[in-house]
Amino acid sequence: MSLHNKTIVITGAGTGIGEACARLFAAEGARLVLIGRRAAPLQRVAQATGGLVLVGDAASSADWQEFSTRIQQQYGAIDALVACAGGMGQGSATDTDDAGWQQAMAANLGTAFSSARACLPALQHSRGSIVLLASIASLAAGPGVCGYTTAKHALLGLTRSLARDYGPHGVRVNAVCPGWVRTPMADEEMQPLMAHYGEDLDAAYRRVTAEVPLRRPAEAHEIAALCRFLVSDEAGIITGASIVADGGASIVDVPTLAFERL
Known part of the structure; x- marks a missing residue:
């Protein structure tokens, strides 16, 4: 290539x-x-x-x-x-x-x-x-x-x-x-979570990808x-294609998430 x-x-x-x-x-x-x-x-x-x-x-x-x-x-x-x-x-x-x-x-x-x-x-x-x-x-x-x-x-x-x-x-x-992609812009978006939960940057990224099938940002x-x-x-x-690269986030059926916690 x-x-x-x-x-x-x-x-x-x-x-x-x-x-x-x-x-x-x-x-x-x-x-x-x-x-x-x-x-x-x-x-x-x-x-x-x-x-x-x-x-x-x-x-x-x-x-x-x-x-x-x-x-x-x-x-x-x-x-x-x-x-x-x-x-x-x-x-x-x-x-x-x-x-x-x-x-x-x-x-x-x-x-x-x-x-x-x-x-x-x-x-x-x-x-x-x-x-x-x-x-x-x-x-x-x-x-x-x-x-x-x-x-x-x-x-x-x-x-x-x-x-x-x-x-x-x-x-x-x-x-x-x-x-979610680890970039300076995304790092800034993690700041409210970090402040609210008293977490570091890595923990904030883990929080926002907790329900993503691959469990991590790109x-x-x-x-x-x-x-x-x-x-x-x-x-x-x-x-003409729209290629998704999100660790599987967009395939998650949100209304069924509660069943994972049973």
Whole structure:
């Protein structure tokens, strides 16, 4: 599944799954474009992986005009886009103001749409692929994350629309739906549990995966490995798919959990 000499654009490349993708792809000889809002994390990843660092907002069409020019100048092609940028969207509907709603849509849906739209001309030329980082929040709703859940559900619609429209042009588009993954963002989400129960970070992760069949969260490199497969030639017949990587969380029949405790 070598990615040697393939040019791969990664948004949200400075931390978490995006960083793990960058490190894995670089180890296979890929040429990287690392996109994110903060220069320092991107530069840190670039020191380990090489690649072109582009600082800006992946949801901004104006920033993408500059990004596209720089990518063309540096590499002249794009073979794959892995859209990892996301986050934000906490709060129930009545707790979410207009600004919060717009931020959730921009961070989780707008980044994917704008990135795909900007990369598609080059991807049609290379007959390349797109991977959108969705979530099990694309399949079910957690408490108090209205904006995040709505945007992640919409990502699956975007995946299918892009796959339908650009498959005839040789472009494959798939979504990955992780459950809990040990990343800096998820570590932050553990803080209320840690404070409430007086637990450390490992105990908090054990608590949130207690009913998950594999009884653990994913590591970022495991999700990166799935993304690597999807952008490789071995996945050449796969498009429009939403691949769940959640340790089995989404297969659990919640109303029967009480019977396990009998």
